[in-house]
Amino acid sequence: MDTATIFYILGGTLVALALVTSFLGLRSEKFPGSSRALGGMLAGAAIIVVATGFFAVLNGEEELEAFEAELAAEEEGGAEEPTTSIDGAEVFVGYGCGQCHSLSDAGTTAQVGPSLDDALQGKTVEFVRTAIIDPNDFVEPGFSADIMPADYEAELSPEELEALVAYLAEVGGADG
Ligand code: HEC
Structure with a gap:
């Protein structure tokens, strides 16, 4: 029996008792008889x-x-939602990638680093991620190492990094 049922039974008993007592009190002048009974x-x-x-x-x-x-369950459900709130294009512009890279989708035209419209065609998503967090792992021919900042893994939150990688892979034509 759950507490709600017990509560209702007790409450009902109380009401019944009150009714019976007042009924007896009305009917019989002697009620309750003795102070003991009372x-x-x-x-x-x-x-x-x-x-x-x-x-x-x-x-x-x-x-x-x-x-x-x-x-709590509702909050957890909310947290499970994909990181739609983070816009990869905003991360790209917000972290200054566009100061060195041209990317037509983001509207940037800088020439310090490779054009990401061309450089990522046919590359893998893994390549894009590595290129961002470890730029010297592969240095694009015609460009120098140690120009692109190597601390983006520390700078970006994991969610921002994933949003950025997914965005670049999509608009840059990386396919796997
Ligand atoms: C100070 C200039 C500079 C900034 C800022 C910069 N990069 Fe770079 N980036 C470069 C240069 C130069 C290269 C080519 C040398 C190399 O591969 O390390 C490069 C290479 C890359 C590559 C690999 C391209 C290829 O051809 O293999 C990717 C992807 C990339 N950058 C993405 C980014 C992203 C995303 C950001 C922002 C989070 C960023 N870069 C910020 C200069 C920059």
Whole structure:
């Protein structure tokens, strides 16, 4: 039996008891007869009142817990959503990639580094990620090492990095 049911039973008993007592009180002048009987009745009523209150609180707590669990589940559901809030193009521009790279989708035209419209065609997603976090791993012919900052892995949050990689792979034509 759950606390809610117990609470309702106790509450119902209390109401019934109150009705019976007042009925008896109205019907019989002698009721409750002796001060002992009155004391017993009051004690009994007090116990039921306390028990009802106790289960009311318990029931309230259970409902609160259920509510909190629901809230937590909803929040988790929210966190599971893909990182749609991060826009790869914004990361590209925001972290200054466009100061060295041209990328038509982002509207940048700099020539310090390779044009990412051409350089990524047919490359893998893994290549794009490595090119960003470890630029000297592969140095594009015609360009020098140590020009592109090598600390983007520390600078970008993991979510920003993934959004940027996915964005560049898509608009740059990397296919695998
Ligand atoms: C200070 C200039 C500079 C900045 C800023 C810069 N890069 Fe570079 N990047 C270069 C140069 C120069 C190269 C070519 C040499 C090399 O491969 O390391 C390069 C290479 C790359 C490559 C590999 C291209 C190829 O042909 O293999 C990618 C991808 C890339 N950068 C992406 C980015 C992204 C994304 C950002 C911003 C988070 C960025 N770069 C910021 C200068 C820069």
